[in-house]
Amino acid sequence: MQGIIARHWDTAMARLQACIDRVKMWPQGQFNHLNSSQYCQYLYFLSNTIWREERSEEALGVATRLFLLNKALNGIDLFYEIEMPEVFFIGHSVGIVLAKATYGNYLVLYQNSTVGKNHGVAPVLGAGVILYPNSAIIGRCRIGANTAVSQGTGVINRDTPGNCMVFAGTAGELTIKTAKRPLIDDFFRRGSEL
Structure with missing residues (x-):
């Protein structure tokens, strides 16, 4: 060993x-x-x-x-075969579960966040995605660059346009608001690649 x-x-x-x-x-x-x-x-x-x-x-x-x-x-389920991005940040690891999905660079993960498959289909996350506590991205999703998924929000078989914040709406719908600035800049030193 x-x-x-x-x-x-x-x-x-x-x-x-x-x-x-x-x-x-x-x-x-x-x-x-x-x-x-x-x-x-x-x-x-x-x-x-x-x-x-x-x-x-x-x-x-x-x-x-x-x-x-x-x-x-x-308390993290992050199997060694999963291709994480070159740069990512884990705020608190407890309860994080990550499937074999496509992860963009500058990923932020907080406790109890999940990226998972639905019927064998995994999400595709763009660069600069933030998953706040108790959030999830599941199934056939294309999450645009610079998307922040708010606390307690589940994105299931849905896409996001990017440069946005996603909130839980009513009746299972999502509320998507344009971000006023790239929230990812709070976390990373980065160049112009995003």
């Missing part, structure tokens, strides 16, 4: 550091293993890097152990 981790350590740490350096509330150039959000992302990047680069039975066993450790320590 130690040999497998050692072989992939540098790559995983480079991926983690690139992510940490883009998050505004975290000091650049530093990984704090006592910051539970950073440690959660570290365990994901390490397990995912091992899975990407080495498919031996022993390596998959290590990746599985790291996934299970992350689940036990942080």
Whole structure:
């Protein structure tokens, strides 16, 4: 196990550091293993890097152990085969469940948020999507760039235009309001890529 981790350590740490350096509330150039959000992302990047680069039975066993450790320590269901974006932020990991979906860069996740499949169909999330606590994106959804899903809102088999905020409406409908500014800028140091 130690040999497998050692072989992939540098790559995983480079991926983690690139992510940490883009998050505004975290000091650049530093990984704090006592910051539970950073440690959660570290365990994901390490397990995912091992899975990407080495498919031996022993390596998959290590990746599985790291996934299970992350689940036990942080209450997150983030399997190592899921391709998370290069830059993402986990505010509070407890209760987050993520399916194999398409995730755009600069993703923000808070507690009890879910991205899931419906009848085998997974959502596609654009860049700069924010899922506030207890929100969900499920099924055949195309979530436009810079969409913020408000607390307690479920987007199921629906699309969003992007540059918007999504709220739970009446009778199961959604209320979509144009965002006055990119909320994603509160979270990340970024260039003009969004």
